Amino acid sequence: MQPLLIYNTLSHQKELFTPVTPDHVGMYVCGPTVYGDGHLGHARPAITFDVLFRYLTHIGYKVRYVRNITDVGHLEHDADEGEDKIAKKARLEQLEPMEVAQYYTNRYHAAMDRLNVLRPSIEPLASGHIIEQIELVKKIMDAGFAYESNGSVYFDVRKYHEHFKNYGQLSGRVIDEMLSTTRELDGQSEKRETADFALWKKASPEHIMRWPSPWSVGFPGWHTECTAMGTKYLGEMFDIHGGGMDLMFPHHESEIAQKFACCGHGPCKYWMHNNMITINGQKMGKSLGNFITLDEFFTGNHKLLEQAYTPMTIRFFILQAHYRSTVDFSNEALVAAEKGYNRLMQAYKTLQRLQPAKSSSVEVKEYRQKCYDAMNDDLNTPIVISHLFDMAKLINTVNDRKATLTQADIDELKGVMETFAFEVMGLRDEASTDNTALIDGLMKMILDMRATAKANKDWATSDKIRDALGALGVTVKDGKDGATYEL
Ligand SMILES: [Zn+2]
Incomplete structure (x- = not known):
């Protein structure tokens, strides 16, 4: 096996990669929230972790790659308030929310296929793992790091940090400053601290995506899905958790806190983050x-x-x-x-x-x-x-x-x-299709006709052929041994 160094965001240094289980790698990457078409910013994490998946496989590991689809719970502005991103799109387009999620999942797959991004080993949906998320919230409550408020459940960041002293470690945020400098909560808020995040939200009457739970009919918080599904498919402690740098806070920081709160350790050995496209x-x-x-x-x-x-x-x-x-x-x-x-x-x-x-x-x-x-x-x-x-x-x-x-x-x-x-690296030759031989044959014929025209000093015809090919994206190069072409 090649000695692979990877940069661990948590330790801020390159570390020698050693898997939890010899010869096997469990890797979890946060997938898209499916409420719009994939853009260049989505291509980067997909390609980055596709290359990692391909390389680990190439050097001999048996890799289980889990990349989720967020189809519920991701609210606007990545906050705990506001509308669910998918429910909002569904309301605007008068569609069933799952219709929106399916439509954009299909389009995401089509774009990724064109980019030659391999499909992950498992692609779980957040909406298909509500029971696992409820179980996770129960465990965190039993451990005393969450509280119920008006049918919703929030993670108690202050209490958590007093105990584990690691909230903010991944993203480099200073939690004491966050707790003391965040704006005063108004009397309407269900949270004890602005820094607290939702584990379960009670659904408002107009909210369409809703499930029963011990606290209310509602839906899970955005961060619970990755903790629940990562544990379900990769185990208590897996190897690599990846995603874009923009997910470091609050998403990944909260994932770490959730896992520590219920199990006393983080979800994985290595955290990897790709930078942004600006x-x-x-x-x-x-x-x-x-x-x-x-x-x-x-x-x-x-x-x-x-x-x-x-x-x-x-x-x-x-x-x-x-x-x-x-x-x-x-x-x-x-x-x-x-x-x-x-x-x-x-x-x-x-x-x-x-x-x-x-x-x-x-x-x-x-x-x-x-x-x-x-x-x-x-x-x-x-x-x-x-x-x-x-x-x-x-x-x-x-x-x-x-x-x-x-x-x-x-x-x-x-x-x-x-x-x-x-x-x-997953490149493929886009120009080589089944038509290659045909194009080669046609080009040889056209270049022979042009050579004949040139031999007859018929410059008008030879230039016309060259220009017409140029307009089609074919470059003709004249050399000592005759003309060649490039598409
Ligand atoms: Zn995630």
Whole structure:
């Protein structure tokens, strides 16, 4: 097994990954709240943890990857007040809430499939685990860290922190300041402290999604689902809990508190968080109204987009940055990602056609280990990409007959590219479809006609062919041995 270092948000340092159970990994990642189309901000955690899932599997672990669907309990502004996000959408569109959740779950899956994000091992719904959530709330109440107020149940943050002294540790918030500086609660509030969070909410008469419980007919708080479902499917203590940095507080902080309150320990060994995608330096998000949906990227149909970007361009764009760095959206950056992605795919194609030599004039055996070293260093995908670019350069040099490789070395390069570009980073060659042979044949015919026109000094025809191909996105390159093309 490769010695994998991952950055643990809880300890603020890179740690050697050692699973709870040898050879097995249990990993939980917070999935989407399904009340709108997935946007670029959703693509990042999905791709980040997809790469982790793929890599852990590649190095030999048996991985159980759980990523939930939040279809109930997530209120507006991530707060304890306001309307349920899905119920609100259902009311606005006059639909059954589950119809809204199903519709956007289907669309989320379709977008993720296009991004080549593998489906998790288990994808549980919050609404399908109400009983488990009620049981969790009961345990927390029995331990004395929650109180009932007017049919709702709240987590007692002050009492919890006095006992465990770790509320705020994950997100770096100072709880004493939170408790003393939060605004005074008005007489209407059911909570003892503003910092307290809901474990169960009594449903108001117009609230559609509701279940019976010992306290009231209502619905669970947003943070209980991940604690309940993580424990159910991955056990009392699992390996990795992941999500976006924006979920660190209050969501993950509260998950830790819930687990400590009922069991005396946290849910997992390692907490991993991907950074945000910004747009003009501001977080991209649905609640901020400055987001671009994935479908809009794929079609180019948005005022901020200068062109359409394929799913693999988006995936490559995200992988070009380390997952803990911020990424700022711009058309220039996406165009650069498109070029980089195409360069790699082109190099892989060139590699298939290289003529082997009796001996190699260059060394290739270090590439594989360099890629492993980068992945083992907290999933450093930008460094893996830079090694793949070095390989692409070498492949082109050999293709230009300025260096030689044996068949064994050509096979080694193929193996490294297939492992790291395709299997681990999850890229796929969008241009290679079943039509490849047909397109090649047609292009050969067109380029032969153009060569004939040129031989006859019929420049008008040869230019017309080149320009028409250019308009279709096909670049013709004239070389010593005739013309070649690139899609
Ligand atoms: Zn969660």
